[in-house]
Amino acid sequence: MSKKESNGKLRQIFSASRSEFLVRIPLFLCAFLAFFSVLLIFLFILKESIPAISCLGLRNLFFSTTWRPNVSNPRAGSYGMLAFLSGTLMTTFFAMIIGAPLGIGTAIFIDQVAPPKIREITRRGIELLAGIPSVIIGWFGLTLLVPFLAHITGSSGYGIAPASLVLAIMVLPTITTLGTEGLKAVPAELKEASVAMGATRWQTIYKIIIPAAKESLIVSTILGMGRAIGETMAVQMVIGNARQLAFSPLERTSTLTSRIVTDMGEATSVFRSALYAQALALLILAMCLILLVRFVTRSREVTT
Amino acid sequence: MMEKKIAIDSLNMNYGSFRAIEDVTLDILSRHITALIGPSGCGKSTLIRCLNRMNDLIDGVRVEGRVLLDGDNIYEPTYDAITLRRRVGMVFQRPNPFPKSIYENVAYGPKLTGMRGKDELDYIVEESLKKAALWDEVKTNLRESGLNLSGGQQQRLCIARVIAVQPEVILFDEPCSAIDPVATQLIEDLMAELKKNYTIVIVTHNMQQAARISDYTAFMLVERQGEPGRMIEYGDTNAMFTNPKDERTERYITGRFG
Amino acid sequence: MDERKSDRLATLVFWIFGALTILVLGFIVVQILVRGIATAFKPSFFLGKPEAIKAGGGVLPMIISTLYLVALTMVISLPLSVGAAVYLSEFAKDGLIVKFIRFSLDSLATLPSIVFGLFGMTLFCIYLRWGYCLIAGALTLSILNLPVFLRSTEEALKLVPITYREASMSLGASRWTTTRKVVIPSAMPGIITATILPIGRIMGESAAIIYTTGLFIRNIPLSPVDTAAPLAGYIWYAQSEAMVPDYKSVVDGGAALLLVMVLVVFLLARYLGKRFQNKSHAGK
Numbered sequence: 001m002s003k004k005e006s007n008g009k010l011r012q013i014f015s016a017s018r019s020e021f022l023v024r025i026p027l028f029l030c031a032f033l034a035f036f037s038v039l040l041i042f043l044f045i046l047k048e049s050i051p052a053i054s055c056l057g058l059r060n061l062f063f064s065t066t067w068r069p070n071v072s073n074p075r076a077g078s079y080g081m082l083a084f085l086s087g088t089l090m091t092t093f094f095a096m097i098i099g100a101p102l103g104i105g106t107a108i109f110i111d112q113v114a115p116p117k118i119r120e121i122t123r124r125g126i127e128l129l130a131g132i133p134s135v136i137i138g139w140f141g142l143t144l145l146v147p148f149l150a151h152i153t154g155s156s157g158y159g160i161a162p163a164s165l166v167l168a169i170m171v172l173p174t175i176t177t178l179g180t181e182g183l184k185a186v187p188a189e190l191k192e193a194s195v196a197m198g199a200t201r202w203q204t205i206y207k208i209i210i211p212a213a214k215e216s217l218i219v220s221t222i223l224g225m226g227r228a229i230g231e232t233m234a235v236q237m238v239i240g241n242a243r244q245l246a247f248s249p250l251e252r253t254s255t256l257t258s259r260i261v262t263d264m265g266e267a268t269s270v271f272r273s274a275l276y277a278q279a280l281a282l283l284i285l286a287m288c289l290i291l292l293v294r295f296v297t298r299s300r301e302v303t304t
Numbered sequence: 305m306m307e308k309k310i311a312i313d314s315l316n317m318n319y320g321s322f323r324a325i326e327d328v329t330l331d332i333l334s335r336h337i338t339a340l341i342g343p344s345g346c347g348k349s350t351l352i353r354c355l356n357r358m359n360d361l362i363d364g365v366r367v368e369g370r371v372l373l374d375g376d377n378i379y380e381p382t383y384d385a386i387t388l389r390r391r392v393g394m395v396f397q398r399p400n401p402f403p404k405s406i407y408e409n410v411a412y413g414p415k416l417t418g419m420r421g422k423d424e425l426d427y428i429v430e431e432s433l434k435k436a437a438l439w440d441e442v443k444t445n446l447r448e449s450g451l452n453l454s455g456g457q458q459q460r461l462c463i464a465r466v467i468a469v470q471p472e473v474i475l476f477d478e479p480c481s482a483i484d485p486v487a488t489q490l491i492e493d494l495m496a497e498l499k500k501n502y503t504i505v506i507v508t509h510n511m512q513q514a515a516r517i518s519d520y521t522a523f524m525l526v527e528r529q530g531e532p533g534r535m536i537e538y539g540d541t542n543a544m545f546t547n548p549k550d551e552r553t554e555r556y557i558t559g560r561f562g
Numbered sequence: 563m564d565e566r567k568s569d570r571l572a573t574l575v576f577w578i579f580g581a582l583t584i585l586v587l588g589f590i591v592v593q594i595l596v597r598g599i600a601t602a603f604k605p606s607f608f609l610g611k612p613e614a615i616k617a618g619g620g621v622l623p624m625i626i627s628t629l630y631l632v633a634l635t636m637v638i639s640l641p642l643s644v645g646a647a648v649y650l651s652e653f654a655k656d657g658l659i660v661k662f663i664r665f666s667l668d669s670l671a672t673l674p675s676i677v678f679g680l681f682g683m684t685l686f687c688i689y690l691r692w693g694y695c696l697i698a699g700a701l702t703l704s705i706l707n708l709p710v711f712l713r714s715t716e717e718a719l720k721l722v723p724i725t726y727r728e729a730s731m732s733l734g735a736s737r738w739t740t741t742r743k744v745v746i747p748s749a750m751p752g753i754i755t756a757t758i759l760p761i762g763r764i765m766g767e768s769a770a771i772i773y774t775t776g777l778f779i780r781n782i783p784l785s786p787v788d789t790a791a792p793l794a795g796y797i798w799y800a801q802s803e804a805m806v807p808d809y810k811s812v813v814d815g816g817a818a819l820l821l822v823m824v825l826v827v828f829l830l831a832r833y834l835g836k837r838f839q840n841k842s843h844a845g846k
Contacts, residue, residue: 023738027653030645034712035666037705041673041681048684105579113576116363122580124832129587131759131824133766135797136817140590142801143597169586176583189400193462196358197413197469198390200569207412208402223672230674232769233798257676257769264680264773279680286672293668386566418564 042283049280052079052273061277067243069263069271079274081256083245085281088255090160090246091235092228095167099228100221102168103175107220110176111183112205123180130173138234141166146238153250158240161249166234171224178223182216183209219293226289230282232257256282307334309473309503310355315369316532317350317359324350326532328369330522332473337495337504339518339541341511343556346524347533348507349397352475355505356392357385373473390417392473393466398482399458401450401465406433406442409450409461413469428468436464437494456487463494474498476506480513492517511557515545523553591821598818601811608819611780612796617808621816623782627696627790628823631775632764634700634786635707640757642704643711644746650712651719652741671709678706679770687774697786699775706770710760718752719745755838758831762824768794778804793820 052061056079064080110122141162150157186209194204210217240252241262254262256278267275310332317325325347332338340348350359357378359365370377378388390413401409410429419425429446433439438460442453450461459479466474476495480488495504495517508514514521522538537544537553548554601607610620646663654660682702686692722745730740776789777799783790791799797816800809 020736020738024649024653027645027649030642031649031654031663032659033642033646033705034670034708035662037708038666038669038673040685041677041705044681044684045677048680102579102582105576106583109576109580113573114580118580122584125584125587127759128591128825128828129583131762131766131828132587132590133768133794133820133824135768135794136594136766136821137590139797139801139813139817140593144593169590172583172586187400189396189398190402192358192361192396193400193402193465194412195361196356196389196394196396197416197466198386198388199412199416200386200565202569202572203416203565205572212403226672230672230676232674232676237798237801257674260676260680261769261772276680279677282674282677286674286677287669290665290668290672416565 045276045279045283048276049273052270052277055270056274061274062281065245067259069267069274071266071268071271074267074269074271077271079271079277081259081274081278081281083243084254084256084259084278086245087160087163087239087253088229088257088282088285090249090253091163091167091239091255092225094160094164094249095171095228096221096225098164098168099171099224100175103172103220103224104179104217106172106176107179107183107217108205108209110180112201112209126173126176129169130177134170134231134234135237137166137169138237141234141238149250155250156240156252157250158238158252159248159250160239160246160253162238163235163255164249166238167228167231170231170234171227174227175220175224178220179213179217182213182220185216186212215296218296222289222293222296226286229285229289230257232261236261308332309334309374310505311370311372311375312351312354313370313372315351315354315367315371317347317354317368318366319362320364323532325354325524326534328524328535330535330538332503332505333520334503335499335501336519337499337506337517338520338522339514340505340507340522340524341509341514341556342524342533342536343526344509345533346526348524349477350533351524352394352477352505352507355473355475356389356394358389358394360385390469391471392475393469393471394475394477395459395462395466395479397478399455399462401453401458401461403449403451405447406450406453406461407446410464410468413465416469432464432468433461435467435498436460437490437497438464454487455483456490459483459487459491460494463491463498467498471502473503473505476504476508478507478509481509488513511545515541521545523550523556525552525556527552594814594817594821598811598814598816599822601815602818602822604815607815612778612812613806614778614780615805617806619806619808619812621793621796621812621819623779624791624793624796624816625819625823626782627775627779627796628765628792628794628820630696630783630786630790631699631703631771631792632761634696635703635764636757636761638700638704639707639711640753643708643715643757644753646708647712647715647719648741648746651716652737652745667709667712670705675706675767675770678702679773681705682770683773692787694774694776694789695787696775696783696790699771699790699792700786702770702774703764703767706767707760707764710763711757714756714760715749715753718749718756721752722748751838755831755834758827758834762827762831765792765820765823765827766794768792768798771795772798793823 060080063082065083066078066080067083068078070077110119114122145162145165146157149162190208190212191204194208235255236258239254239258241254241258242252244253246253260275260278264275308331312328312330315328316323328351340352342348353359354367354371367379371379407429410432411425414425414428438457441457453461480491498504518541521541521544523536524533525536526533537550545557548557607620609622612621613619682698686698686701687694692698726744727740730744771792772795776791777795779789779791793816797813801813806812
């Protein structure tokens, strides 16, 4: 095409509309790949989980806590994922209890409180924390948090508690980064008006800044939840990987993600399909979060 | 007879290594309107923001010299900026009501100091809106968002919000630059009324406005690019506009630069 | 006075939040480095082959796998995300299709990486019968990182002043010529800078690759269709399933090595980002 263009302006203009059409298609396909991938992921996961759904039924699969796979005769096993769904929800819940205030607090610290140098350091620190691989955080949890918890509680140290702590660390960058962006978007004039009336910094923060940034702070928390629900390796390393429903934070259990990783290597037939069904459950949970974000922001455009 | 409310004494202000204003000395008289005029970028807005320490919000700002409010230097380390800002209120260039109801906007200041009684708040809100000449227009919809008002009404809401804190001084930073002429007229009338009870300082780029409403005028100028803004002339408004002492002032008011 | 006390208290609390975050980060980084750095830079470790049952194995094939995987993923991702970003920011008109694409990008950004891993395994390794291999991992990671790359690219494109486009189009250039000759070249430094940071993420990703590239190898992978074992996945494998007696020091060393690699990428991204920022400021 570039040779053609050097042949003269007239020719260039002449070919413009045709070449425009010719590049539009591949460019469109690149963008369309996003949609196509989501569709493909959904279809594949759904297709692979159908054997489990049809063999076991939705009730036994999604609403039973009995997970007793049978490796030699997969069809004879029980594959209820409720215990792991509960593990996912419990670890996410506790992680958010620690991570959300810490993350939003750090975001407020960065945007409103810290002097410039400290602000820069904290922001870079958060960026770096986001980049630390989950196996490293998992290894840190396994070699430090688990023995520490075992020491102070007398339990095995594995379970919901270390998993939630590890997750709290991992949701922190998501919440802080998005939260800081939201706080930054609050018009400076509002802050000025409040300060000029003799409001203290804290009064300005909780009466003006937080209400004005409420939407983005909620969205950052929801996306943090998404991170916690989907995190796999770090959780798998510290949760104990037991096949039981946990009633206390110090009992060993599994999450949906950690169960998939633990069992995928040896699973066949219905057993394997049941693991895909867990991925399907994760997919549905993630979709619920996206819809929740859409609902919170409604008309506003948000791209993650 | 003439009571000094604020005395600015050899004030310099620096943003990092850049000096924005230099060696400004100026007395602001109680219950009068003092106008700061000058071309854009001359440091008049910077100067007015020194009077309630709004520049504290900006990183890297350093102030030298003194600003005395009723004889106390507000840049003394022990001086409390919060108290200062309650005594010296500010109305900004663009109307900036909070995204709250009209009522909550006006009640914001009193609530900051812990005022909770409904009757008390109702009274202050009504009085402040009346003083800001907005009451009649909004008394039936106090619960509506302040953002639904017109630009001029929003600016008067901001004035009411300041009045509610019961300040002694009100600073106006180009308050009419974002609103229409009719609304501007209303606000100018309002200032003439307010000066009976408050000391007023106004920054304006509009010389006619300064001439119409102020008692005293200060003219500031950056003579060469990169230099700090300096005070060129200060005096009685009528005298300055009819017979400026400094040639640079004359050139500015006759419209030959700026 | 009451509100001043609560202000001081709140300020203190926010400082504690900020300090806590940095302390947690610092603690993890220092812990991992202190425990593993000695092993990590022992030549027998970072230049050695892994052992299956004896002690004293190294991780060279894993390092190569990680670098190979990063390179392949970038080669696939960059053109795709530049193409998609160009389409979305220069060509597409806001409409239903764009909405669908945006929604899909949000979905991709939120889906757990293990779901991508399962998908990649099912499609590439099983249906297409490629088995565990680098290219399967790279394709999986390209889909996983599409939203990140696309967003960075779009932001870089947005920084190109609209006047450049107008100038070019007013000279009679078509939209595509304008994009190709003006917009993309001036956005390129921004695109490169913004896409360095996600490299750290590709290096650290484990859930999406353990069932697509493989977990354990002894020989250095040469072709994209070879089975590989990127470091992050191998660390997990070594701590959970390996039978070597010195697995603890292998994991310590591997973790420190991986962290150093991530840190290098992070600092490089910072350095390039700063340089790019200075340049674009000087240009204005």
